[in-house]
Amino acid sequence: MIPLHDDNPTERFPFVTVIMMILCVAIYLYQGALPEPSEETFVFHYGAVPALVFGHASLPDEIPPPVPASMTLLTSMFLHAGWMHLLGNMLYLWIFGNNIEDVMGHGRFVLFYTLCGVLAALSHAVTDPSSPIPMVGASGAISGVLGAYLLLFPRAHVLVFLPMFGLTRVAAGIVLGMWFVTQLFSGGMSVGTAGGGVAFFAHIGGFVAGMALIGLFKRPEVPFFAPGRPRRW
Numbered sequence: 001m002i003p004l005h006d007d008n009p010t011e012r013f014p015f016v017t018v019i020m021m022i023l024c025v026a027i028y029l030y031q032g033a034l035p036e037p038s039e040e041t042f043v044f045h046y047g048a049v050p051a052l053v054f055g056h057a058s059l060p061d062e063i064p065p066p067v068p069a070s071m072t073l074l075t076s077m078f079l080h081a082g083w084m085h086l087l088g089n090m091l092y093l094w095i096f097g098n099n100i101e102d103v104m105g106h107g108r109f110v111l112f113y114t115l116c117g118v119l120a121a122l123s124h125a126v127t128d129p130s131s132p133i134p135m136v137g138a139s140g141a142i143s144g145v146l147g148a149y150l151l152l153f154p155r156a157h158v159l160v161f162l163p164m165f166g167l168t169r170v171a172a173g174i175v176l177g178m179w180f181v182t183q184l185f186s187g188g189m190s191v192g193t194a195g196g197g198v199a200f201f202a203h204i205g206g207f208v209a210g211m212a213l214i215g216l217f218k219r220p221e222v223p224f225f226a227p228g229r230p231r232r233w
Contacts, residue, residue, distance in 0.1 A: 001160050003095050003175055004167075008156040014098035016106050020113065021090050024138055027078045028086050047134025048076035050125035057132060073125075077117040079136035089138045095158070096149045097142070100214075103152060103222040112217045116144020116209045123205020140202035143183075147210030148217075150176040151224050180207055 031042055044059060045066055051057035052069040059065050067075060080086040101109040120140025125131075154173030161167055187200035215224075 005159040010102040014101045017097040046075040047136045048072045048121045050131040054129040056130045073118045073121040103218045117141030119209040120202040120206030124199040124202035140206040143203045143206030144210030147207040148214035
């Protein structure tokens with residue numbers, strides 16, 4: 001199920017959402033332009049490596065870190081592991097992020113997005129504090145956006161592509177609920193496995209953080225479980 005659009009227009013232009021997208025794309029282009037050894041060093045410098053975050057390891061002296069390990073919980077949100085990783089994250093951010101920014105305002109959305117991203121990265125890191133594998137991607141912060149959207153607009157409709165059925169409209173609560181169940185199942189299956197892969201617990205942690213924090217960040221007049229505002233496709 002691939003979401004393409006929602007029927008929930010905004011009242012203000014999502015400047016922060018657009019800026020976040022531009023930053024992620026620009027940093028990915030810069031990262032991809034680096035020669036392979038430098039790109040690997042870049043990822044270890046700015047990706048969130050659990051072993052470095054919790055002080056169980058340190059980088060070699062020849063590649064001293066430019067930022068404290070704790071700061072990589074933030075910087076890792078702007079790095080991506082490939083085009084599909086980047087495009088998938090930007091698609092979800094554009095569809096759902098503009099509405100969450102709209103109900104908070106630009107300044108609060110920056111703080112909300114950042115907190116969800118940091119809590120998501122920590123949720124992943126605590127599952128294996130000695131892991132030497134960098135975590136990169138905006139998906140933890142975006143998961144927070146999805147959790148907030150689920151509570152605010154579960155009845156808004158989302159245009160999705162289903163591989164065997166084509167385009168159809170589905171309630172956001174179903175789309176996001178199925179997405180979260182998939183993360184829970186995949187996260188459970190990944191416990192105890194070695195190597196890299198998808199940071200499912202970052203998705204889970206970010207989603208729960210978004211649900212927990214949305215009440216503090218939304219404007220008071222915005223209700224929970226709103227139907228969304230319909231528009232023509």
